[in-house]
Amino acid sequence: MPHPGGTPMDFGVPLPPCHTCAGRSHCLLGRAPREVQMACSVGERRFRKGETLARQGQSLPVLQILKVGTVLLHRRGAEGIDRPVGLAGCGQALGTTALFAAPAELSVTTLGEGRLCEVPAEALVSVRQGAVARGLLEALSRENARAQAQLADWSGLLRMRGATARLAGALLLLADLQRSTLVRLPTQAMLAALLATTRETVARGLAHIALAGGLARHDRWHCAIVRPRLIAMARGMAGPVSGSGAGDARRAAALTETDAAAALPSAQPSFSRARTSAASACAPLP
Secondary structure (H helix, E strand, C coil): CCCCCCCCEECCEECCHHHHCCCHHHCCCCCCCHHHHHHCCCEEEEECCCCEEECCCCCCCEEEEEEECCEEEEEECCCCCEEEEEEECCCCEECHHHHHCCCCCCEEEECCCEEEEEEEHHHHHHHHHCCCHHHHHHHHHHHHHHHHHHHHHHHHHCCCCCHHHHHHHHHHHHHHHHCCCEEECCCHHHHHHHHCCCHHHHHHHHHHHHHCCCEEECCCCEEEECHHHHHHHHCCCCCCCCCHHHHHHHHHHHHHHHHHHHHCCCCCCCHHHHHHHHCCCCCCCC
């Protein structure tokens, strides 16, 4: 139990900060043994939108764990072009290579304000060499498996047939990422960059999915998803909108594209412009 005005205590023994964190069940350190949490010197800080948390090829002095917020993961390929590869959210560890003093494999850019926990690399090395190393390595192995699965899910979207199926799959991943059926949408430019399509296609796809019953728009940036319907659309099992519904879809898409065009002047935005635009549109839900 938290001690009034002081450090959380358990029968007189200090508890780690993770003990009172609401997101501990989703976190690398939250799932680790208490001895690991006490030895890691966990600190918490806020971050701003558009902040670069990690750069590919550079070593990080800390292990970072997202507490609140959404970040973009991107990687520079052999051809030298930086491309988005996925999003990360609550509880995801960033810079796990700090444990081995290795450079980061991905760049990370925040898409809104939020908070994260940081563990100094020196503390991780001492834990790795100490008696509680097994607990840390087990938690780290689980986190790496989770991160690989999430990146595979984002990559798998590009292998779906049809832009609507890919967009439905992306909405499902966003709901899982934000742990809510009320989804905060990134910009259409960011979705287009992640799905290797155009902003206009994303606008038409969102309008189509709404008319087909896969989502209900609350406002420009929020929608409530209907998971069974989205799953069917992602599998290509949902039929097309027909009759007057198709005309409504075209009109809705046209209106959405008009709004997007006002925010982004380029018809085919670059990834760097999409990333900058998304920074003001993908903040976490309160």
